[in-house]
């Protein structure tokens with residue numbers, strides 16, 4: 001594919017959001033390739049370990065004649081071989097909440113959060129509950145979870161999903177998380193923010209092109225800023241916030257985080273990225289870079305990080321397997337102890 005000319009609108013052809021005005025040529029080229037590849041993106045799902053082991057899910061998929069690949073960085077993740085969502089809806093493992101349809105990229109923020117049993121955890125923007133239920137599964141229902149959702153119908157869907165998946169110890173709050181009482185405090189927070197969704201775009205998706213306007217960008221950027229401020233206020237000293245979006249626009253990602261850190265001088269980025277961003281291999285899905293939160297063990301996965309400006313954050317490029325996604329981990333300093 002030829003690099004797009006600056007000023008053209010080759011990525012969202014009918015849309016008004018000019019990615020080429022915002023991103024450099026190389027990034028636009030990677031995005032254009034990824035948006036094309038996304039048209040072939042396979043269905044992926046997560047074994048819900050609150051109800052079944054991943055081996056039980058393998059057995060059920062085998063019995064249903066559905067081929068799949070396992071994911072090296074997460075034993076609960078499955079990539080289906082040709083099956084569509086409709087086929088999964090007909091399976092008992094789906095109806096009974098033993099699996100959850102979830103994109104691979106969206107499984108990353110809870111893993112990077114590394115939720116701890118016994119911790120007070122806030123999921124600020126939680127419906128329909130994919131990541132809330134993943135946090136519940138990662139802690140075997142052992143965390144004290146608060147799940148906020150502003151939209152009433154989406155909060156209902158959240159409650160339905162959490163019940164279906166067997167998530168317990170979750171206090172659902174139908175509220176605007178920007179106005180969460182400052183009286184609250186949490187050890188760990190996930191802010192999976194409302195965003196433009198540019199990372200999920202597939203070439204030719206005209207509805208998405210119409211939706212992703214500069215007006216939408218303005219609106220979500222304001223909301224993300226207010227949500228980040230509230231999150232960093234209710235985060236306990238020493239606690240960690242994971243901020244994520246399914247967008248690839250710097251305004252929603254690195255620029256948003258950098259500005260928040262200026263307003264909250266007691267907070268800093270915890271690097272989640274170590275390793276090579278672009279080692280020159282032609283197939284980005286064959287590249288294995290190492291991701292690690294500085295305070296966690298390392299694990300490796302085949303993904304591509306787009307050039308980004310804030311060291312230690314992750315801007316996943318869209319590829320056939322992965323939606324474009326952004327993840328940053330931020331820690332609030334613990335008070336100094338006196339000697």
Ligand SMILES: C[S@@+](CC[C@H](N)C(=O)[O-])C[C@H]1O[C@@H](n2cnc3c(N)ncnc32)[C@H](O)[C@@H]1O
Nearest residue numbers: 125126127128129130131149150176177192194
């Ligand atoms: C990206 S989606 C979250 C997806 C969810 N984390 C998951 O994994 O299933 C963002 C959600 O935030 C909700 N939302 C937007 N603004 C909010 C706010 N100020 N307070 C609480 N929820 C909000 C939206 O209604 C939407 O359901």
